Amino acid sequence: MRILFYGINYFPELTGIGKYTGEMAEWLVSQGHAVDVITALPYYPEWKIKEEYSSKSWMTEISNGVRIMRCPLYVPKNVTSIKRIVHELSFVISSLRFWSRVFVSKPYDIVICFSPPFHLGLLPVLYTQLRGVPLWCHIQDLQIDMAKDLGMINNKLFLNLMFFVERIILKHSSVVSTISKGMIRKILAKKVLNQECLFFPNWVDDKHISVLPKEASLKREFGIPMEHKIILYSGSLGEKQGLEIILEVAEAYRTQSDVHFLIVGAGGGRERLEELARQKKLGNVRFFPLQPYDKLGELLASADVHLVLQKKSASDLVLPSKLTSILSAGGCSIVSALPGTTLYDIIDEFKMGILVEPESVIALKEGIDKALSTDLNCYRENARRYAEQFLSKETILRRFEMDLLLPFSKKSVVA
Known part of the structure; x- marks a missing residue:
């Protein structure tokens, strides 16, 4: 054709x-x-x-x-x-x-x-x-x-x-x-x-994006000790995700030196987020540029928890494309989604992540607390299995x- x-x-x-x-x-x-x-x-x-x-x-x-x-x-x-x-x-x-x-x-x-x-x-x-x-x-x-x-x-x-x-x-x-x-x-x-x-x-190319050990991740390149925890947001830094909430939650962890918030990507909202982080003096929040595709698997392996965030009003109007790679890498995500939306239903049915209310600092903080104190292997195994079967x-x-x-x-x- x-x-x-x-x-x-x-x-x-x-x-x-x-x-x-x-x-x-x-x-x-x-x-x-x-x-x-x-x-x-x-x-x-x-x-x-x-x-x-x-x-x-x-x-x-x-x-x-x-x-x-x-x-x-x-x-x-x-x-x-x-x-x-x-x-x-x-x-x-x-x-x-x-x-x-x-x-x-x-x-x-x-x-x-x-x-x-x-x-x-x-x-x-x-x-x-x-x-x-x-x-x-x-x-x-x-x-x-x-x-x-x-x-x-x-x-x-x-x-x-x-x-x-x-x-x-x-x-x-x-x-x-x-x-x-x-x-x-x-x-x-x-x-x-x-x-x-x-x-x-x-x-997702599930052969290219696969489950990697922490030793193969970018943690050392980022200058973060292997035993420390990384909360990762990677992707477009635009309006529909409501990413200011990451900085608000990061304030609650500023005294926990072993928890790092990484924001990796580019977009129209990046400068504003960086300025907010400076104003709040958040040393636990770091920004990195979008990584090349051949390093995507290593980037995703760096995260202990991934953030997949959307505003309530964006429900079912867009589906985060970043999620396919996270699932293929066997990542556990904290996902902000409303009940009854496709995103909520998929994550809930296949037990691939932790669901939280969108645009709620309290809910996101509780989700991160749960992720940092829970064995996430079940979520990770389910995520990889879903990617292989459906994506x-x-x-x-x-x-x-x-x-x-x-x-x-x-x-x-x-x-």
């Missing part, structure tokens, strides 16, 4: 949507498909164009058999709702240069559009309607719902306009898929789909390919 990907994030971005989109494209090429990608210059999660691309504008490159058409875009230093809207629109406008060629060249067999941003589907809808090819819309975050529920956008007229655009895209998609059962329920509740919503979960990269992508080739059967992609 000749396949066109359209999304703002792509490899070499190490976290979030770009990681999965890149792995998906390269896997499809390894199976004999031809994949082209229209995407942006890489900028996430640092919100800064990567150094090796900083002097580039529109460009085409080949990476692991994938033809990548990259577009320049506006990347704000301080991310606000308005600046993010301009950022996303700048990519759409910039990408018109490549779309103008796509519209007049040999048609693709299918276009796969990745959301967010939610409005990226407009150009693919136009293309697929004119050229008579199918459109697959894959949703990683319910962006508009989240912006509304988190209070990031309060203008009702503007919200209604965005929901209207979203309905157009969903209605004209041949296939709509998303990453959790809870998100499927929310998409179906919009009552605009002409077909089922497919379950297409994120995955295998090869299994999930093989079944995704079956949906791609059967053409658009109504069966779900299941792990």
Whole structure:
């Protein structure tokens, strides 16, 4: 098949949507498909164009058999709702240069559009309607719902306009898929789909991310004694996680010299978190940059406890992608989730971590106290077992390919 990907994030971005989109494209090429990608210059999660691309504008490159058409875009230093809207629109406008060629060249067999941003589907809808090819819309975050529920956008007229655009895209998609059962329920509740919503979960390379001994971890590199405890948050430092709560809880442990809070990652909220830590004089909180993928297993092995945190209002609007790697590494997580959400139900059913109320300093402190005083081996064994059984990269992508080739059967992609 000749396949066109359209999304703002792509490899070499190490976290979030770009990681999965890149792995998906390269896997499809390894199976004999031809994949082209229209995407942006890489900028996430640092919100800064990567150094090796900083002097580039529109460009085409080949990476692991994938033809990548990259577009320049506006990347704000301080991310606000308005600046993010301009950022996303700048990519759409910039990408018109490549779309103008796509519209007049040999048609693709299918276009796969990745959301967010939610409005990226407009150009693919136009293309697929004119050229008579199918459109697959894959949703990683319910962006508009989240912006509304988190209070990031309060203008009702503007919200209604965005929901209207979203309905157009969903209605004209041949296939709509998303990453959790809870998100499927929310998409179906919009009552605009002409077909089922497919379950297409994120995955992990369980051969690359495996259970490692503490001796193979980054504890020594971080300068932390092997017998000390590490509470780790690793990933994007954005708005939807409510990460200030980590600093509030860390204050309660400032006299326990053998407990360290590590925040590893990048994002629009990092500078603010670092400033708060300085103001509170928290010597037990340390920040490190995002680690390269080949050191991810060693990073995860460093943690005694992982933090997977979300705000209440983000429940079932996004599923933390970091969780797949934590489970594959056999990590025990403290997870903030509301009962009845997909995240809560999975962790509870398979006993893979400690569940706490979101946005509660007291609940998070109690969860950490429990983790530091409990034998966590049962949680860790369950986590690794779940990853092997349900999150295998090869299994999930093989079944995704079956949906791609059967053409658009109504069966779900299941792990």
